[in-house]
Amino acid sequence: MPVLFHYKGEKMAVASCNSDLHGHGDAIRAELGRLIPRDKKVKVLDVGTGFGINVAFLAGWLSKGSAVWTVDPSKEVLADVKAALDEESARLVRFAVATADDLDFEDGYFDYVVSVMVLHHIEKLQPALREMARVLKRGGTLVVVDYKPEASRELEFKSRHEEADFFEAAAVAKAMGRLGMEGTPHDFGIWYLVEAKKVRASGSRPAARAGRARARAAR
Ligand SMILES: C[S@@+](CC[C@H](N)C(=O)[O-])C[C@H]1O[C@@H](n2cnc3c(N)ncnc32)[C@H](O)[C@@H]1O
Numbered sequence: 271m272p273v274l275f276h277y278k279g280e281k282m283a284v285a286s287c288n289s290d291l292h293g294h295g296d297a298i299r300a301e302l303g304r305l306i307p308r309d310k311k312v313k314v315l316d317v318g319t320g321f322g323i324n325v326a327f328l329a330g331w332l333s334k335g336s337a338v339w340t341v342d343p344s345k346e347v348l349a350d351v352k353a354a355l356d357e358e359s360a361r362l363v364r365f366a367v368a369t370a371d372d373l374d375f376e377d378g379y380f381d382y383v384v385s386v387m388v389l390h391h392i393e394k395l396q397p398a399l400r401e402m403a404r405v406l407k408r409g410g411t412l413v414v415v416d417y418k419p420e421a422s423r424e425l426e427f428k429s430r431h432e433e434a435d436f437f438e439a440a441a442v443a444k445a446m447g448r449l450g451m452e453g454t455p456h457d458f459g460i461w462y463l464v465e466a467k468k469v470r471a472s473g474s475r476p477a478a479r480a481g482r483a484r485a486r487a488a489r
Contacts, residue, residue, distance in 0.1 A: 290323065291323060291386070291387060292417075292425050292460075294458070294460070294461055295323060297458060298324075298386060298415055298461070298463075299327050299331075301415075301456070301458075301463055302324075302327065302328075302331075302384065302386075302413065302415075303331060305382075305411065305413055305465060306328075306331065306332070306382055306384070306411075306413075307333075308331050308332060308333055309333055310333060310336075311333060311334075311335040311336050312332060312333075312336050312337075312381040312382060313336070313337045313339075313379060313380045313381050313382075314328055314332065314336065314337070314338050314339070314380060314381065314382040314383075314384060315338075315339045315340075315341070315373070315375070315379075315380045315382070315383045315384070315402075315405060316328055316338065316339065316340040316341070316384055316385070316386075317340075317341055317370050317373075317383060317384070317385035317388060317402060318341075318342055318370065318385050318386070318387070318388030318391065319340040319341065319342035319347050319348055319351050319365070320342065320347065320386075320387065320388070321351075322340075322350075322351030322354060322355065323386070324384065324386040325338060325340040325351065325355075325359075325363055326351075326355060326359060328363075328384070329355065329358075329359035329362050329363050330359065332362075336362075337362075337364070338362055338363045338364070339363070339364045339365075339366060339375070339380075340363055340364075340365055340366075341365075341366045341367065341368035341369075341370075341373065342367065342368075343367060343368070343369050344367075345367055348365045348366075348367065351365075352365055369398075370385065370388065370392055370398035370401060370402060371392075371394070371397040371398045371400075371401045372401060373401050373402070373404070373405050375405045376405070377404055377405065377471075377472075377474050377475070378404075378405070378406065378407040378408065378410075378471070379405050379406075379407065380405050380406055380407065380410060381406075381407060381410045381411070382406075382410060382411050382412075382413065383402045383403075383405060383406050383410070383411075383412050383413070384412075384413045384414075384415075385402065385413070385414050385415070385416075386415045386416075387415065387416055387417065387461075388416070389414060389416040389436075389437050389442070390416055390417060390421075390431055390435045390436045390437070391435075395437055395441070395442065395445050396445050396448065399412070399414075399442075399445050399446055399449060400449055400472070400473075401475075402414075403446075403449050403451060403466075403468055403472050404472050404473065404474070404475060406468045407468070408468055408469070408470065408471055409467065409468065409469075410467070410468050411465060411466070411467055411468070412446065412451065412465070412466045412467075412468065413463065413464075413465045414442055414463070414464045414465075415461060415462070415463045416436065416437065416442075416461065416462065417436060417460055417461050418436060418438065418439070418460055418461065418462060419433045419434075419436040419437075419438065420433075420460065421436060421460050421461070422435065422436060424460060425460065438462075439455035439456075439457065439462035439463075439464055440455060442455070442462075442464045443455045443464050443466075446464065446466040449472065450469065450470055450472070451466035451467065451468055451469065452466060452467070452469075453465070453466040454466065
């Protein structure tokens with residue numbers, strides 16, 4: 271599928287950009303498929319639309335009647351991915367401009383919140399994880415996938431990333447622990463996955479923002 275990625279003013283096809291998540295796309299999708307059921311109606315949030323690889327997978331994977339939202343700070347990224355999705359996926363997916371630490375959705379809205387190869391774009395881990403956990407319902411699952419710090423030396427990125435941009439899986443799991451979620455890290459060589467179930471309700475967002483979120487969810 272000719273999904274385009276838009277970053278810092280440059281537009282490129284996925285294949286020429288980083289070849290399906292540096293060749294790890296299939297393995298990542300296999301893990302996500304293990305965690306996210308395809309035989310149940312679920313609401314899923316994809317944080318960091320990027321190339322559209324993960325949201326395209328979710329749109330094809332989830333059962334009919336499921337809902338998929340994808341958010342990215344870049345309007346251009348969203349427009350490009352929307353245009354590149356096939357017709358059926360485009361009908362299923364809803365798009366919104368947002369950052370991981372400021373999501374315009376009400377508390378406990380999603381069954382799954384998934385973020386693939388985005389944490390290394392984010393400066394502060396805790397506010398992003400707290401917000402992703404907030405929009406998860408109790409019993410819902412947060413799944414975060416990212417490259418490890420050594421990826422900064424071993425992989426070629428279109429935009430430069432320092433080693434310090436990347437988090438260790440243990441640090442992500444620990445940060446989830448501080449939110450009362452027990453994060454389980456899984457090691458896949460150059461990338462990792464951390465999954466955590468939300469076992470208790472988390473803090474709400476301020477009332478003004480919550481009103482906006484309700485209005486959006488109703489649309
Ligand atoms: C490598 S791409 C993600 C790949 C994507 N998940 C996929 O499956 O194709 C990184 C994306 O994260 C977005 N991003 C950067 N900072 C972010 C933030 N604070 N919150 C959410 N997304 C962010 C960028 O705009 C970019 O589109």
